[in-house]
Amino acid sequence: MVLDDLGSSLRSTMDSLRGKSHIDEDDVQEIVKQIQRSLLSADVDVDLVMELSDGIETRALEEEPPGGTTARDHVLKIVYEEMVGLIGESTEIPLEQQTIVLAGLQGSGKTTTAAKMAWWFSKKGLRPAVIQTDTFRPGAYDQAKQMSENAEVEFYGDPDGEDPVQIARDGLEATEDADVRIVDTAGRHALEDDLIDEIEQIDDAVDPDRSLLVLDAAIGQGAKDQARQFEESIGIDGVVITKLDGTAKGGGALTAVNETGSSIAFLGSGETVQDIERFEPNGFISRLLGMGDLKQLSERVERAMTETQEEDDWDPEDMMEGEFTLKDMRNQMKAMDRMGPLDQVLDMIPGMGGGIMDQLPDDAMDVTQERMREFEIAMDSMTEREMENPEIIKSDRLERISRGSGVPEERIEELLEQHSMMKRTMDQFGNMGDGDMQRMMKKLQQQGGGGGGGMGGMGPFG
Numbered sequence: 001m002v003l004d005d006l007g008s009s010l011r012s013t014m015d016s017l018r019g020k021s022h023i024d025e026d027d028v029q030e031i032v033k034q035i036q037r038s039l040l041s042a043d044v045d046v047d048l049v050m051e052l053s054d055g056i057e058t059r060a061l062e063e064e065p066p067g068g069t070t071a072r073d074h075v076l077k078i079v080y081e082e083m084v085g086l087i088g089e090s091t092e093i094p095l096e097q098q099t100i101v102l103a104g105l106q107g108s109g110k111t112t113t114a115a116k117m118a119w120w121f122s123k124k125g126l127r128p129a130v131i132q133t134d135t136f137r138p139g140a141y142d143q144a145k146q147m148s149e150n151a152e153v154e155f156y157g158d159p160d161g162e163d164p165v166q167i168a169r170d171g172l173e174a175t176e177d178a179d180v181r182i183v184d185t186a187g188r189h190a191l192e193d194d195l196i197d198e199i200e201q202i203d204d205a206v207d208p209d210r211s212l213l214v215l216d217a218a219i220g221q222g223a224k225d226q227a228r229q230f231e232e233s234i235g236i237d238g239v240v241i242t243k244l245d246g247t248a249k250g251g252g253a254l255t256a257v258n259e260t261g262s263s264i265a266f267l268g269s270g271e272t273v274q275d276i277e278r279f280e281p282n283g284f285i286s287r288l289l290g291m292g293d294l295k296q297l298s299e300r301v302e303r304a305m306t307e308t309q310e311e312d313d314w315d316p317e318d319m320m321e322g323e324f325t326l327k328d329m330r331n332q333m334k335a336m337d338r339m340g341p342l343d344q345v346l347d348m349i350p351g352m353g354g355g356i357m358d359q360l361p362d363d364a365m366d367v368t369q370e371r372m373r374e375f376e377i378a379m380d381s382m383t384e385r386e387m388e389n390p391e392i393i394k395s396d397r398l399e400r401i402s403r404g405s406g407v408p409e410e411r412i413e414e415l416l417e418q419h420s421m422m423k424r425t426m427d428q429f430g431n432m433g434d435g436d437m438q439r440m441m442k443k444l445q446q447q448g449g450g451g452g453g454g455m456g457g458m459g460p461f462g
């Protein structure tokens, strides 16, 4: 994740302020030093770093914490506000008919982003289409077509076409019925006149409502020149930062945003069409500072639940009322899987963010996800009756399931144990009155807001 290093070093600095009622100059300098070090190592432009750290230093020393606020919370608030100020608002992307052109260097992630954005728009109820104009890179056509299929969106391209401008024109005509047309363009290894000429011609032909610059998060200082060139040739309305899953940097992209006077529109964090999210400065910085991002989390949960319900004809309400079976457990696991990698999800929960992640061994998340995959494989080897009545699974059946699935027996026993644990919890839920439920939610909120929530809420997958 972008500026990950900043997130974890800031959190540990902030934690050292816990319990202090007053913050002195030394504390402030230490915080500012950490921020500078992290931002510089994440490739953020020096001038920007200075601007930010000066702002934080002045305010932390001059402003008095409002009554009842701890010194730590006060400084955290200042850091938060100054960082949101630096990153700026998210690029406006109205949910209406529009044409969007994606520009960027080769390999920055344009084709992937085109399909991801189309998927995102389709989830918002619009009808998107991807238009592929890249005649430069062999394979671009097939990749775009495949990804559009994965995203289940309309696609236009011409594998034999040689003129990208003509393909763009034809594409607009062919996708007339779509609400949102996303035009993917070719890239080059470096900024060359060819590339700029081509993108300018496409821009003229398409006359887009928005032009977005796609930048690899690892780009570094080179981002500044690139951003300026694209800005001068076609005008950049927003930036998409890709590959946030693969780098701790990302500062170059932030510098580019500043350079073009634009803002961030989307973030990409993986290779599948669902690995995209709208950039929300408040949530983004909150997550960075270990304050969680409940808005993103609830959107993800809602999306994952809806998909699981639609595809598997599963209603969680039934689960609350009736028996909690292995089928329900599998659907819950599927929904969790759809939310994305567990570490990303945890980062969004207040108090569960990087602070806790940093304390876990690096492979803890992989182990948990690997375990869930094994559970699924084992369940695939169970009969309908076993899925509905797991208590009938005794030694003979256990052996058969293990042989059929290749999952060791002790792992299947573990699955059954987890199931009965979850079943007990669900039974308790079922017996709860509305008042109990409200009290519990309130308690959970209080724990989360305190920033020190434990792992207790993670349930059986922790």
Ligand SMILES: Nc1nc2c(ncn2[C@@H]2O[C@H](COP(=O)(O)OP(=O)(O)OP(=O)(O)O)[C@@H](O)[C@H]2O)c(=O)[nH]1
Pocket (backbone or CB within 6 Å): 104, 105, 106, 107, 108, 109, 110, 111, 112, 113, 134, 137, 140, 143, 185, 186, 187, 188, 242, 243, 244, 245, 246, 268, 269, 270, 271, 275
């Ligand atoms: N891990 C990760 N990989 C990504 C992400 N976005 C794109 N990629 C990968 O990066 C590589 C390049 O992405 P493309 O979408 O082909 O890039 P492009 O800008 O269209 O490239 P050209 O068409 O050659 O200009 C592919 O292997 C993608 O799978 C991301 O957010 N995370």
